Amino acid sequence: MQSLRHNVPMSEAQYPEIERLLADSRALTDAPEAHGTLAGALCAAADYRFEDWLREIFAEGRTSHPARERLEALFEDTRRTLTTGEMQFDVLLPGDEVPIAERATALGQWCQGFLYGLGTSSIPDPDALPAEVAEIVRDLTTITQVAVDVRETDEANEQAYTELVEFVRVGAQLLFEELARFRGPSTDPGTPGPGGSALH
Numbered sequence: 001m002q003s004l005r006h007n008v009p010m011s012e013a014q015y016p017e018i019e020r021l022l023a024d025s026r027a028l029t030d031a032p033e034a035h036g037t038l039a040g041a042l043c044a045a046a047d048y049r050f051e052d053w054l055r056e057i058f059a060e061g062r063t064s065h066p067a068r069e070r071l072e073a074l075f076e077d078t079r080r081t082l083t084t085g086e087m088q089f090d091v092l093l094p095g096d097e098v099p100i101a102e103r104a105t106a107l108g109q110w111c112q113g114f115l116y117g118l119g120t121s122s123i124p125d126p127d128a129l130p131a132e133v134a135e136i137v138r139d140l141t142t143i144t145q146v147a148v149d150v151r152e153t154d155e156a157n158e159q160a161y162t163e164l165v166e167f168v169r170v171g172a173q174l175l176f177e178e179l180a181r182f183r184g185p186s187t188d189p190g191t192p193g194p195g196g197s198a199l200h
Contacts, residue, residue: 014074015094021070025063028056032106033113035092038078040117043176046183048120050075056120082176089173091165100157101148107164112144114172133178136171143168 019031027034034057041048041056050072055061063071074092081089093106115137129137143164148157 013095015092017070018074018092021067022057025058025067027058027063029113030106030109031092032110033116035074035078036110036113036115037117038075038113039082039089039091039172039176040114041120042079042082042117043114043172043179044118044120044183052120056117082173085173085177087170087173089169089176091169091172093165100154100161104146104148104157104161107161107168108144108146111140111146111168114168115140115144118175129182130178133175136175140168140171 015031018035022029022031022034029037034053037056038053041053045052051061053075054063054068054071062068078089091107091110093110094103096103098106118137146164149160152160
């Protein structure tokens with residue numbers, strides 16, 4: 001099924017490299033959850049720093065120079081695309097060459113990381129947020145359980161996946177914009193969240 005966007009998202013081109021760097025550096029999370037954590041934390045904290053993110057994804061809070069340089073570029077690119085407000089933000093996920101079941105799992109992991117990242121600062125409880133914002137948070141929570149429906153055709157699963165990715169991409173951008181008035185200083189990072197899992 002063709003993507004809703006005609007160009008291959010930059011995140012798909014970046015994914016294999018970022019995943020390899022994190023694995024080689026013994027990161028605590030895979031690429032989707034790590035990037036989701038970053039995006040969520042940027043939505044939650046006005047002064048979230050690259051070093052804060054490293055403390056979330058590495059046991060010792062640091063990594064070697066080559067990996068650090070590449071991850072810092074991803075950090076800056078993610079922050080830039082969110083702050084422009086031009087809907088350029090992309091979710092870091094595997095490309096279409098990866099089996100749909102693995103891509104669905106990765107999407108669930110990304111959402112789990114994003115929700116964890118939102119918790120790195122004192123934004124209000126979802127129920128206290130504007131209705132649209134709270135609804136997006138609830139929907140992202142549901143998507144953490146996404147999985148391929150074996151009763152559906154491959155085409156139907158591809159279409160459903162594409163629509164979910166687009167929802168997550170746009171939802172993250174909208175949350176960044178809507179939470180601007182709630183964002184405050186970032187807190188000391190806590191223990192990284194657990195790995196994501198697939199869902200129905």
